[in-house]
Amino acid sequence: MNKFFPMNNGGGMGGNGNWKKSLPNFLGEDFFSDFQNLIFDNNGPKLNIYENGNELLCIFALPGLKLEEVDIYAYEKTLEVRGTLHVDYNGFRLIQEEITQGQFKRTVELPYPVRDDKVDASYQRGVLIIHLHRLIRSTPVKKKVNIQNLDDE
Template sequence: MNQFDDWKKNMDRFFGNDFWGGFEGLVKPPLPQINLYQLDNELICIASVPGLEDLNKVDVYVHQSTLEIKGVIELHHLGGQQVKGEIVQGAFDRKVDLPYQVRSDKIDASYKNGLLVIHLHRLIHETDRKNRIKIVNLEE
């Protein structure tokens, strides 16, 4: 692992400090990994957050049509030296653009088997609703 760090530092010196920024999504997947499902007026977001023991270590924010999930993935091991590391861990801050604005007063979130499930409901503005207009008979 030290050889990779040395190689990365050399590349940073040669190409500049932000050289790796363009490759970040390719080299390291964004955290947490997310599936987003759209229904008529609802969204279901499923985020992979393994090893979460304290729900207070994850924050979920919704503002208009943006969902933000912040937290820390901590995997505890019994000691020894890691020889293979495929499960990404550490602090994360992920913002997801939603296909439409959602209600901030009707959000449900639950956690089970390493998956954070967030249920969102579409914000329907009063101006989006059809209102039947009463017709006044002026001939009477």
């Protein structure tokens, strides 16, 4: 007898439903949670990044975002977005929840350093768009370091 797929009296898988209960044992306890991560991102809200020359567009799906409760930080090769999502309707009781609510934080490594003085953000119809510009550093300059002589003092 197979411990993962117990047979019923007739020797087949039968219609008693025991095979459904044994499926997690056969596939492993974490099998289905791996698929859940394909749908719900544990890193935070879903994101697309687009590039055009020296510019990036970071598009976040954030339904129910209140702009007074969101912070955006862009520094070096990092973009960080923190906030709170509110998807509730007064007078209605929540029956099924698939849209994430509450506090979130998403930190993203960007493909190159960005300027922190030239960041634009807009929000419309549940989508947060962050427009970033590549940090272009001038060519390195060789600078002589002066040495202070402490023996002369």
